[in-house]
Amino acid sequence: MARVQLKHVYKRYTADVATVKDFNLDIADREFLVLVGPSGCGKSTTLRMIAGLEEITEGELLIGDRLVNDVHPKDRDIAMVFQNYALYPHMSIYENMAFGLKLRKVSKAEIDKRVRDAAKILDIEHLLDRKPKALSGGQRQRVALGRAIVREPQVFLMDEPLSNLDAKLRVQMRAEIAKLHQRLQTTVIYVTHDQTEAMTMGDRIVVMKDGLIQQVGTPQEIYNHPNNVFVASFIGSPSMNFLRGNLVEEGGALFFRAEGANVRLPEGRYAALREAGVVGKEVILGIRPENVHDEPMVLDTFPDSTVQADVEVVELLGAESYVYLNLAGQSLVARVAARSEIKPLTKVSLALDINKIHVFHADTEQAIF
Amino acid sequence: MLRAIRRNKAAYLFILPALLLMLLIVFVPLLQGIYYSFTNMDQYNMGNKFVKASYEWIGLANYKRVLAGEGLAEFLGVLKQTMIWTFTNVFFHFILGFGLALLLNRHIKGRGLYRMLLLIPWAVPSFISAFAWRWMFNGEFGFINMVLRKMGFEGVAWLSDPVWAMTAVIITNVWLGFPFMMVTFLGGLQSIPRDLYEAAYVDGASRFQQFLHITLPQMKSTIFTATLLGVIWTFNLFAVIYLITEGGPYNSTQILVTFAYVKAFNNWQLAEATTYGVIILSLLIAFSFFYSRVLKMTEEK
Numbered sequence A: 001m002a003r004v005q006l007k008h009v010y011k012r013y014t015a016d017v018a019t020v021k022d023f024n025l026d027i028a029d030r031e032f033l034v035l036v037g038p039s040g041c042g043k044s045t046t047l048r049m050i051a052g053l054e055e056i057t058e059g060e061l062l063i064g065d066r067l068v069n070d071v072h073p074k075d076r077d078i079a080m081v082f083q084n085y086a087l088y089p090h091m092s093i094y095e096n097m098a099f100g101l102k103l104r105k106v107s108k109a110e111i112d113k114r115v116r117d118a119a120k121i122l123d124i125e126h127l128l129d130r131k132p133k134a135l136s137g138g139q140r141q142r143v144a145l146g147r148a149i150v151r152e153p154q155v156f157l158m159d160e161p162l163s164n165l166d167a168k169l170r171v172q173m174r175a176e177i178a179k180l181h182q183r184l185q186t187t188v189i190y191v192t193h194d195q196t197e198a199m200t201m202g203d204r205i206v207v208m209k210d211g212l213i214q215q216v217g218t219p220q221e222i223y224n225h226p227n228n229v230f231v232a233s234f235i236g237s238p239s240m241n242f243l244r245g246n247l248v249e250e251g252g253a254l255f256f257r258a259e260g261a262n263v264r265l266p267e268g269r270y271a272a273l274r275e276a277g278v279v280g281k282e283v284i285l286g287i288r289p290e291n292v293h294d295e296p297m298v299l300d301t302f303p304d305s306t307v308q309a310d311v312e313v314v315e316l317l318g319a320e321s322y323v324y325l326n327l328a329g330q331s332l333v334a335r336v337a338a339r340s341e342i343k344p345l346t347k348v349s350l351a352l353d354i355n356k357i358h359v360f361h362a363d364t365e366q367a368i369f
Numbered sequence B: 001m002l003r004a005i006r007r008n009k010a011a012y013l014f015i016l017p018a019l020l021l022m023l024l025i026v027f028v029p030l031l032q033g034i035y036y037s038f039t040n041m042d043q044y045n046m047g048n049k050f051v052k053a054s055y056e057w058i059g060l061a062n063y064k065r066v067l068a069g070e071g072l073a074e075f076l077g078v079l080k081q082t083m084i085w086t087f088t089n090v091f092f093h094f095i096l097g098f099g100l101a102l103l104l105n106r107h108i109k110g111r112g113l114y115r116m117l118l119l120i121p122w123a124v125p126s127f128i129s130a131f132a133w134r135w136m137f138n139g140e141f142g143f144i145n146m147v148l149r150k151m152g153f154e155g156v157a158w159l160s161d162p163v164w165a166m167t168a169v170i171i172t173n174v175w176l177g178f179p180f181m182m183v184t185f186l187g188g189l190q191s192i193p194r195d196l197y198e199a200a201y202v203d204g205a206s207r208f209q210q211f212l213h214i215t216l217p218q219m220k221s222t223i224f225t226a227t228l229l230g231v232i233w234t235f236n237l238f239a240v241i242y243l244i245t246e247g248g249p250y251n252s253t254q255i256l257v258t259f260a261y262v263k264a265f266n267n268w269q270l271a272e273a274t275t276y277g278v279i280i281l282s283l284l285i286a287f288s289f290f291y292s293r294v295l296k297m298t299e300e301k
């Protein structure tokens, strides 16, 4: 059992500034939880509090139903994987992995068995006699994982473990860590600032900003139903488009109007918009690039939800193109098929898939839907 | 090597003048000194403006005298004193330097201030400090004996008793020399990545185990370099002893370099002085070689 609970956790490095504020989270046993957010938002601080490397200023931390605020890291049943691997440079790979067990006075035979098992899982058996400096980045990362595995902890804590690897290796290690998680069946708390990592690896994602949780949910939930403009813009690549405009009512229908845009909103959302009290007011409309279409067929299907914009740049990425547009001063990105005929420096009409639209309060930036 | 020279011809051409000058300054006197050690040069035959030099090549006679003949007892005596001087100094430099570096490396209040204060012995020109210490060690009026007497002890014959004189020069040089080690070690300690300690902490290592398994191995090459330099410097350190005791009483604080100096410029036994010089050089080269061999061996293990 390794459920991890954080209850009203605060971290203050100085008396007046809280780096992590009122952090509440219930992490289920065997869950792969990803903490994601921009640099400096407090992800590492949160993880280090769970590890016991930082003191918890206020609040409670429970690991497996045991209050561990004042428990030494070695007794928390956790293992940590550091961003820069933190392998002991003067020890061989074998000794690196065995070190924690030796300190625990685990028997020699048991240590040997665990180290060799872990090395086998990670495919680093042939490296056991080497020193860390004779290893590539990817191999070091495996050793760092191995050092955590041999401890047989209830919870793995990983702080941006892949950020020092090149793009290709990162994709590969991502899959391996996911596989490892399935095999070991333990709780993993994983910190990253890379939203792709978060989306592909997490059972659930916690999006943070300025020490505050912005949203907790499955990747789908967060992608499809972001709580606010920050989450919507942080998750997804290229980022969601945001257009400022007014919500106007005409003949019983609701329209989003801005210069170059006149979008009729789906009827099913009227109740929500009315309840939010934004009719006749300024709002932010959010739409992901893949939901901005240029095919004539779609333009015909959504005649009431088109925008007119100037094409600035077309970026061909193989199977698809990103089109960067200027909509009367507001920028808009569309993700279209590579065969699209859109040319730079022309004016085009594009259709927004209104079923995929999001609307946010203009002032609080909170989502209405 | 040759290929490298050819490839960077211009670069080598630029440093050539400096290189030649260095050779002139370093090697010419060195070779000259080595040459003198094979002659019978003294104050009468060394020659001057008016008289032509008349010393002669006498082969290994000087070395025979010092290392196997009537000069041996004297040489061994001074060598023993040199060893005591060198290793006691370096030992205390190391202990004090490392200990203080460990303390300063922790996050204590006023760290910068302590560091500055501890650097003072190093910053003051050493001949000034040496003279100050000489006065403090003065048997009748010295500060140290004054304090001792105030505390009810008898004064110590610091500079006139052989054992106490050696103690006095060593105390002075320990005071002068520990800041160098401290600064070197502090730099080394600060360059150890913090996450190594964190990893060890999570692994369950106690403070002492962290010191043993992370600090020491990480500091190994710094320790090696600093102690090697320390030994060489101290072995060759002339000023402190010469300014405080001048090697006395009865040559009891003489070390090889001061003794060679006395031979050369007080007794004008120039050939024997240069013989001492060559022996000193050989000892240091042998020591450095042996020391780095030992280090390599422990590394391979």
Ligand SMILES: Nc1ncnc2c1ncn2[C@@H]1O[C@H](COP(=O)(O)OP(=O)(O)OP(=O)(O)O)[C@@H](O)[C@H]1O
Residues within 6 Å of the ligand: A013, A014, A019, A037, A038, A039, A040, A041, A042, A043, A044, A045, A046, A193
């Ligand atoms: N020891 C400390 N003392 C004071 N402030 C600190 C300390 N450690 C971190 N901070 C501050 O706390 C904030 C959060 O830091 P943290 O390392 O948790 O960010 P992060 O989300 O992990 O960012 P990154 O993605 O860059 O690693 C930062 O503003 C940082 O400056």
Ligand SMILES: [Mg+2]
Residues within 6 Å of the ligand: A043, A044, A045, A159
């Ligand atoms: Mg971080």
